[in-house]
Amino acid sequence: MIKVENLSKSFGPKRAVDGISFEVGKGEVLGFLGPNGAGKSTTMRMITGFIPPSSGTVSVCGLDVLEHPIEVKRRIGYLPEAAPSYTDMSVLSFLKFAAAMRGLRGEGRRGAIRRVVELCHLESVLGQTIDTLSKGFRHRTCLAQALIHDPEVLILDEPTDGLDPNQKHEVRTLIRRMGESKAIIFSTHILEEVEAACTRAIIIDRGRIVANGTPQELKARSTSGRLEDFFRSITRSDIVAEAAA
């Protein structure tokens, strides 16, 4: 459902993403791993059509992102990094807006809002201004926005960032459950999350894919059998990278 070919992005002289290719099919949950600044968010922004690639192609459900941007955006639910939202709005009016933008009207809209409010546990804060909410609630409000049109493809940039352990567990379970019928990419720093929710993981470092496989395969490639050790053996921390430069 998602096909990325030779995707690259340069910001001036800096190559943020350097020739990445991968595919995600229906029923797959792809974990996107990598150190900070590896190019995870940039890749996701190119898939969602927020920024254009410098070269390479992205297609979603067989549609090229650059040629059919609106059609592609219609099929994707996207949770950007740091989960932005219109903080002056109430949760309900924000979700109403998101639903209207997705072309939902009347009973369809009411049903969609009811569904995501239940999924993301927002019943208690519906009338509250987003400004006044805790980080966990803000995060789930933005997640609810991404799910409102029940998209075929979900792109989630650090969906568990800033959540407490219980909420993290809940979101992971949600991702795994939705993954049965959708194609999902999510990025994370937390390696145990990959084991808990992914069918496959990609590790990227300095804009390139350095590993691609099931969590079990990746673990097996480390001498200690731990994902963390494998991760550390193939990626460089930014401190080391800077010293080398």
Add this chain to the structure above:
Amino acid sequence: MMTHWAAISTVARRELAAYFESPVAYVFLVIFLLLAGFFTFTFGGFFERGEASLAAFFNWLPWLFLFLVPAAGMRLWSEERRLGTIELLLTMPVAAWQAILGKFLASWLFLVIALALTFPIVVTANWLGDPDNGVIASGYVGAALLAGTYLAISCMTSALTRNQVIAFILAVVLCLLLILVGFSPLTDLLARWASPWLVEAVTKFSVLVHYDGFQKGVLDLRDLLYFLSVMAFTLLATGVVIRNHRAG
């Protein structure tokens, strides 16, 4: 399938609601009406003119709008950039031009509402005398177009930065420039050494010259085209700014 208009109006309705959901709208309206009243009745010499017209009100409007319109428009895109919601908005199934137009139209409607709330001045003039209401109507059309032009400029400067203060100052400077090229104390100065055709060419770019036509009750297509083309140009520029920002 969402039509163009459905997308534009959804963006516009959220934007208009955003004005009224925060105290910004009410503060703006109160300040605008207070200042408009003050300029009209005190500075403008509404009663001393000895004529029933809104000239006292309309003459001050380009200067009042110079500060108030950029204040109303400065948050349009800079706030989206500061909050990061621009990423949310532009990954929803809406084209950038639809979002730009939707936001612009919502703010313009807000300014037109503010203008409409100055109706007591019209009522006063009609009560005291017998003004030409056709001229007043055309004056309001000119005022709405002037507000739209300043607003489109503010929209562009707002897309340039995530800082609202910078967006505001840039917009005021640009709008002031559009006033000054037709402000007679300055053009008289220019006329002392420049050839008349140059003075005239420069003056043609001024909002004041085109605004004055409407205040005299003269509906000239060229004046209308001037305002609409400045709006179209700055809104297109907004699109370019947003595209470049995303392209990195």
